[in-house]
Amino acid sequence: MNKIWLIIKREYLTRVRKKTFILTTILTPLLFAGIFAVVIFITIKNVSNEKVAVVDQGGYLKSSLESNKTVTYQFVADVDTSNFVAKGYSAVLFAPHTGINQTANFKLITEKSLNRIANTKIERDISRALENNMISQELKIDPKQIDSIKSRAENISVETSKKGEGGKLESSSFDVANGIGYITGFLIYITLFIYGTMVMRGVMEEKTNRIAEVIISSVKPFQLMMGKILGIGAVGLTQFLIWIVLISVISGVLSSMIPPEVLDQVQQNNSQVPGSSQQGSEAIRNLAAAQNTLSSINWGLVVFSFVFYFIGGYLFYAALFAAVGSAVNEDPQDAQSMTFPVIMPIILAIVIMINAINDPGGSLATWSSIIPFFSPIVMMARIPFGVPDTVPYWQLGLSMALLVLGFLFTTWLSAKIYRTGILMYGKKPSWKEMIKWIRR
Amino acid sequence: MILELQNLKKYFATQKAVDDISLSIEQGSIFGLLGPNGAGKTTLLRMITGIFYPDEGDILFNGKPFDPINDIQYIGYMPEERGLYKKMKIGEQALYLAQLKGLKKDRAMELIKEWFVKLEMQSWWNKKVEDLSKGMSQKLQFVTTVLHRPKLIILDEPFSGLDPVNSNIIKDEIFNLAKTGCTVIFSTHRMEQVEEICDHIVLINKGKKILDGTVKGIKQRFKENIFRIGFDETPATNYNNTFEIIKQNDDHSLMVKINEGYKPNDVLNYFLQQQSSIVAFNEMLPSINDIFIQLVEGTPAARQFQPVTD
Numbered sequence: 006m007n008k009i010w011l012i013i014k015r016e017y018l019t020r021v022r023k024k025t026f027i028l029t030t031i032l033t034p035l036l037f038a039g040i041f042a043v044v045i046f047i048t049i050k051n052v053s054n055e056k057v058a059v060v061d062q063g064g065y066l067k068s069s070l071e072s073n074k075t076v077t078y079q080f081v082a083d084v085d086t087s088n089f090v091a092k093g094y095s096a097v098l099f100a101p102h103t104g105i106n107q108t109a110n111f112k113l114i115t116e117k118s119l120n121r122i123a124n125t126k127i128e129r130d131i132s133r134a135l136e137n138n139m140i141s142q143e144l145k146i147d148p149k150q151i152d153s154i155k156s157r158a159e160n161i162s163v164e165t166s167k168k169g170e171g172g173k174l175e176s177s178s179f180d181v182a183n184g185i186g187y188i189t190g191f192l193i194y195i196t197l198f199i200y201g202t203m204v205m206r207g208v209m210e211e212k213t214n215r216i217a218e219v220i221i222s223s224v225k226p227f228q229l230m231m232g233k234i235l236g237i238g239a240v241g242l243t244q245f246l247i248w249i250v251l252i253s254v255i256s257g258v259l260s261s262m263i264p265p266e267v268l269d270q271v272q273q274n275n276s277q278v279p280g281s282s283q284q285g286s287e288a289i290r291n292l293a294a295a296q297n298t299l300s301s302i303n304w305g306l307v308v309f310s311f312v313f314y315f316i317g318g319y320l321f322y323a324a325l326f327a328a329v330g331s332a333v334n335e336d337p338q339d340a341q342s343m344t345f346p347v348i349m350p351i352i353l354a355i356v357i358m359i360n361a362i363n364d365p366g367g368s369l370a371t372w373s374s375i376i377p378f379f380s381p382i383v384m385m386a387r388i389p390f391g392v393p394d395t396v397p398y399w400q401l402g403l404s405m406a407l408l409v410l411g412f413l414f415t416t417w418l419s420a421k422i423y424r425t426g427i428l429m430y431g432k433k434p435s436w437k438e439m440i441k442w443i444r445r
Numbered sequence: 446m447i448l449e450l451q452n453l454k455k456y457f458a459t460q461k462a463v464d465d466i467s468l469s470i471e472q473g474s475i476f477g478l479l480g481p482n483g484a485g486k487t488t489l490l491r492m493i494t495g496i497f498y499p500d501e502g503d504i505l506f507n508g509k510p511f512d513p514i515n516d517i518q519y520i521g522y523m524p525e526e527r528g529l530y531k532k533m534k535i536g537e538q539a540l541y542l543a544q545l546k547g548l549k550k551d552r553a554m555e556l557i558k559e560w561f562v563k564l565e566m567q568s569w570w571n572k573k574v575e576d577l578s579k580g581m582s583q584k585l586q587f588v589t590t591v592l593h594r595p596k597l598i599i600l601d602e603p604f605s606g607l608d609p610v611n612s613n614i615i616k617d618e619i620f621n622l623a624k625t626g627c628t629v630i631f632s633t634h635r636m637e638q639v640e641e642i643c644d645h646i647v648l649i650n651k652g653k654k655i656l657d658g659t660v661k662g663i664k665q666r667f668k669e670n671i672f673r674i675g676f677d678e679t680p681a682t683n684y685n686n687t688f689e690i691i692k693q694n695d696d697h698s699l700m701v702k703i704n705e706g707y708k709p710n711d712v713l714n715y716f717l718q719q720q721s722s723i724v725a726f727n728e729m730l731p732s733i734n735d736i737f738i739q740l741v742e743g744t745p746a747a748r749q750f751q752p753v754t755d
Contacts, residue, residue, distance in 0.1 A: 008547075
C-alpha cells in the first residue's frame with residue numbers, strides 16, 4: 006500500500022508540476038472568459054444604429070415601421086439612391102407605388118451591407134406592415150385586436166409538474182434538467198477521453214523507456230498500474246477543482262463589469278419579434294421559473310452522482326486504456342487501432358445520451374444507464390430529471406453497483422494484460438494472444 | 446548459498462525459454478551468467494527478480510523458498526534495457542526508486558548523497574535524465590540498483606556504453622560490493638570481462654545449462670594440451686608421435702598440441718635431444734571466449750587453427 010502511495014505521489018506531482026498542466030489549467034478558464042468577453046464585445050458592436058430613409062409615397066408603411074436602437078426609420082421624400090449617403094443614411098427603402106400588398110416590389114438600397122440584426126428587423130417590419138394591412142383590408146378587423154388576442158394566448162404557460170413523494174407537487178422544467186444533463190454528461194465524456202488517453206500514454210512511456218522492468222522488480226505490476234490510474238485521476242480532479250473555482254471567480258468579476266445598458270440592449274434586441282410585445286415580462290417570468298426549477302433540483306444528489314460517475318467511469322475506462330498502453334509498442338498507429346475498441350463504447354454512450362435525454366424515462370435511456378459501459382454518461386444525463394421519479398432508486402442503485410463491479414472487473418482484466426504486455430517488446434500482439442495473457 | 450535454483454522451467458507459447466536449469470550461487474561471489482542472445486538469460490533473471498513465476502521448479506533465497514514480495518528488497522536488478530524517466534530530475538528519480546525498494550526517505554537521501562560523491566555525480570542532482578549522456582545515465586542506473594544495499598545484485602550487461610574510465614570505476618565498485626558480502630550476478634556477452642571479474646560462471650544455451658564451474662576449473666577442463674614453445678631459431682622438426690605442430694609463428698615459436706598419453710616433459714625431451722635452445726615454454730589455456738564459441742557452435746575451437754605440418 007505504501008508503494009502504491011509512492012507511485013500515486015510521483016504520477017501526481019510530475020504531472021501537476023509540468024508547465025503544460027499549469028498553462029492549460031490557468032489558460033482554459035481565461036479562454037472561456039475571453040470568449041465570453043468577445044461575445045459581449047460583438048454584441049455591443051452590433052447594436053450600432055442604422056439610419057434608414059423610407060421613401061413611401063403611398064404612406065402604407067408609416068403606421069407599422071417602428072424605430073428602435075438598431076434601426077431608425079425616417080420618412081422622407083427628397084432622398085434617392087444618389088444622395089442618401091451624403092444625407093447620412095445607411096440605406097434607403099422604397100415602398101411600391103401602386104399598393105402595398107405586393108411582396109415583390111420592396112427595394113432596399115444600401116451603401117454597404119447592413120448588419121444581420123438590422124436586416125432581419127427591416128424584413129420583419131415590412132412583413133408585419135403587410136400583415137396588418139391585409140388584416141385590416143381583407144378581414145376588416147383592427148390589427149390591434151389581433152395583437153391583444155395573441156398576447157393573451159401567449160400568456161398561458163404550461164406548468165409541467167410531477168407527482169413527488171407524499172403527494173407534494175414539485176414543479177419541474179424540462180429544459181433546465183435537460184441542460185444540466187447535457188453539461189454533466191458531456192463533461193464526463195470529455196474527461197474519460199482526456200484522462201484515459203493520459204493513462205495510456207503514461208503506460209506507453211514507461212514501456213518504451215524500459216523503466217517498467219526496473220519498477221516491476223520493486224513493486225507488483227498491479228501496484229504500478231493502479232498507482233498510475235489513481236495518480237492521474239487525482240490530477241483530473243485537481244484540474245477540475247481549479248477550473249471550477251477560476252471560472253466562477255472570473256465570470257463573477259466579468260458580469261459585474263458588464264455595463265447595464267448593454268444588458269438592456271441585448272434584451273431589446275430579443276424583443277423585436279412580431280407579436281411579442283410582452284416578451285420582456287415573459288423573459289422575467291421564464292427566469293423566475295428557471296430559478297424555481299434550479300432550486301427544485303436536488304443539487305446534493307447531482308453533485309454526488311457527478312463525482313461518483315466521474316470516478317467510476319474514469320476507473321472503468323482508465324484500466325482498459327492502461328491495458329492497451331501496455332500492449333502496444335512505440336508505433337503510434339498500433340495504439341490507434343488498439344484504442345478503437347475502448348473508444349467505441351464511449352462514443353456510443355454519448356450518442357445514446359443525446360437521444361436518451363429527450364426521453365429520460367424511456368427504455369433506451371433506462372437500460373443504457375444501467376450498463377457500466379454507458380452508465381457514467383447516460384445516467385448522469387438522467388439524474389437531473391429527478392430521483393426517484395424519473396430514475397427510480399433501484400435503477401440508480403443497480404447502475405452504481407454494476408459500475409463498481411464493472412471497474413473491478415476491467416481492472417482485474419487489464420492487470421492480467423498489463424502484467425504480460427508491459428514486458429513484451431517486438432511485434433504488436435494479436436487479440437488472440439491477449440486473450441491468452443488473460444487466461445494465464 | 447544465497448541463491449539456489451532447482452530444476453527451474455519456464456515455457457512460453459513458442460519456446461522453452463528456461464528448460465530445467467539448476468544452479469547455486471555462493472554468498473559474496475561474483476557469478477557470471479553467459480549465453481548467446483535468446484538463450485534464456487533474461488527470462489532466468491526475471492524469475493530470480495520475481496517478475497516471472499517459474500512454471501516448475503523452486504528458487505531458494507537464503508535457504509528459504511523465494512518469496513518475491515518480501516525478498517525483493519534484498520535484490521537489486523539492473524536490466525539490460527536501461528530505463529529511467531526522461532523528464533524526471535536525477536535526484537528525485539534516485540530517491541523515488543530507492544523509496545520503492547522500501548528505504549525511508551532520510552536514509553535514502555543519505556545513501557544517494559554518499560554514492561553521488563563516490564561517483565562524482567553531485568552536480569547532477571537537478572538535471573533531467575534526458576540531459577545525460579548514455580554513459581552518465583548508465584552510472585545513475587547502477588547507483589539506483591545498488592543503493593539499498595541488496596544482498597543480491599543482478600546486473601545485465603552493466604558495462605555497455607561505458608568508456609574505459611567509467612567502466613573501471615563501476616568494476617571497482619562491483620569488487621567492493623562483493624568484498625562486503627554482496628553477491629553479484631552478471632550477465633554478459635563480453636568474455637574478457639568475465640575472465641577478469643567472475644569467480645564462477647554458468648553458460649546456458651537454448652534454455653539449458655551447458656557449463657557450470659569456476660573460471661579456472663573450466664579453463665582446465667577445456668584445455669587441449671596446446672603449448673607455445675619459443676626458440677632462438679626455429680628448429681626443423683620431423684613427424685613424431687609425441688606431439689603435432691599446429692602453428693609455426695614468425696617469432697621462432699611453435700604452437701604444439703601434445704598427443705594423448707604424453708606429457709610436456711616428453712616434448713621438451715624431444716627438442717633437447719635435437720639440441721634446440723628453448724627460451725620459453727608455456728601452456729595455452731583456452732579463453733572463455735573460445736570455450737563459449739566452441740560450445741555454442743558445437744564445433745571444436747581447435748578447428749580454427751590450420752595444421753601446418755609438412
